[in-house]
Amino acid sequence: xxxxxxxxxxxxxxxxxxxxxxxxYPVILSLHMVAMSVFGGLILVTDLRxxxxxxxxxxxxxxxxxxxxxxxxxFVFVTTCGVLLFGCKADEYGFNPWFRLKxxxxxxxxxxxxxxxxxxxxxAAALDxxxxxxxxxKLAGGLSLLLWFGVICAGRGIGYLHPSLEHGxxxxxxxxxxVMPPAATEPLALNRASSAR
Amino acid sequence: MIANPLNSSPLAFPIxxxxxIVGFISAVGSAALVDFRLLGFILPRRSPAEIWRATLLWxxxxxxxxxxxxxxxxxxxxxxxxxxxAFDLKIAVMIAAIVFYYTAVRKAVAKAVQTGASRLVAWIxxxxxVLVLFGGIFIAFVQSYAPEA
Numbered sequence: 603x604x605x606x607x608x609x610x611x612x613x614x615x616x617x618x619x620x621x622x623x624x625x626x627y628p629v630i631l632s633l634h635m636v637a638m639s640v641f642g643g644l645i646l647v648t649d650l651r652x653x654x655x656x657x658x659x660x661x662x663x664x665x666x667x668x669x670x671x672x673x674x675x676x677f678v679f680v681t682t683c684g685v686l687l688f689g690c691k692a693d694e695y696g697f698n699p700w701f702r703l704k705x706x707x708x709x710x711x712x713x714x715x716x717x718x719x720x721x722x723x724x725x726a727a728a729l730d731x732x733x734x735x736x737x738x739x740k741l742a743g744g745l746s747l748l749l750w751f752g753v754i755c756a757g758r759g760i761g762y763l764h765p766s767l768e769h770g771x772x773x774x775x776x777x778x779x780x781v782m783p784p785a786a787t788e789p790l791a792l793n794r795a796s797s798a799r
Numbered sequence: 800m801i802a803n804p805l806n807s808s809p810l811a812f813p814i815x816x817x818x819x820i821v822g823f824i825s826a827v828g829s830a831a832l833v834d835f836r837l838l839g840f841i842l843p844r845r846s847p848a849e850i851w852r853a854t855l856l857w858x859x860x861x862x863x864x865x866x867x868x869x870x871x872x873x874x875x876x877x878x879x880x881x882x883x884x885a886f887d888l889k890i891a892v893m894i895a896a897i898v899f900y901y902t903a904v905r906k907a908v909a910k911a912v913q914t915g916a917s918r919l920v921a922w923i924x925x926x927x928x929v930l931v932l933f934g935g936i937f938i939a940f941v942q943s944y945a946p947e948a
């Protein structure tokens with residue numbers, strides 16, 4: 603059923619048109635990097651501040667509240683690019699173990715956000731008035747850094763695994779020349795050369 | 800010819816890539832904060848000079864990581880890289896971005912009052928960083944020239 607959904611998504615008119623344009627994939631991937639730099643930079647600054655390592659001349663509320671809007675914009679930007687990249691090759695991504703690991707990290711990040719929101723991220727003023735940074739805030743910053751680092755590693759890993767292609771299925775659209783890659787249910791082969799760089 | 804040890808381990812390249820990514824997030828992310836402040840998007844109560852000082856270390860740490868991991872990645876297959884038009888463009892724009900950041904942006908940050916000129920400087924700086932990232936991705940998507948025999 604998942605395969606059916608992934609294939610349907612991949613071969614919708616929207617994602618097929620996107621894929622048809624030769625450079626759409628690298629352009630979206632580049633934009634993903636741009637958004638990642640901004641969003642990742644904001645995460646880094648916030649987490650380092652929570653750990654008491656960086657930006658110490660700024661109060662915690664300055665960093666958390668002052669950067670919140672830009673962080674939201676960055677998050678929407680990076681997620682949109684990510685979803686577009688996924689839709690172009692949904693089938694391939696859906697069966698890529700590194701992609702699945704990346705999803706696991708996202709789930710953990712959602713839990714992280716849910717656990718620490720009340721006591722840390724919506725509570726910046728109280729953190730500032732504490733004599734020193736509470737352990738819970740440091741824990742939130744450290745875990746966030748680790749989880750996002752995991753996202754980067756898993757994301758980079760995606761490019762190193764490719765499904766074994768045994769049979770091609772023709773694009774269901776009548777006037778298309780694209781060949782549909784088969785669903786990747788076979789064990790994946792380690793392959794550095796093709797899209798790794 | 801001495802074999803490059805980086806090519807004998809299948810993990811060397813991806814690990815260096817992750818270092819490269821962490822490096823550019825730190826470098827470009829922190830530089831972008833200064834540019835965004837010049838544009839008035841963030842932290843209005845803090846002066847651009849203060850943001851510059853707070854991010855200074857992370858920009859340098861990021862640039863160091865990104866350059867050294869980049870040189871190592873380059874060494875794995877120099878012919879493919881320097882004969883690649885996207886790579887050549889990336890290096891040129893990267894040098895421009897770094898020089899521009901430490902001259903024009905630094906100067907704009909030092910000024911007490913933000914003018915239209917300082918906003919222009921911030922936009923140019925952001926554009927240069929964006930082009931570096933595009934150049935990096937496009938290395939994998941354009942053909943390298945054939946090496947001369």
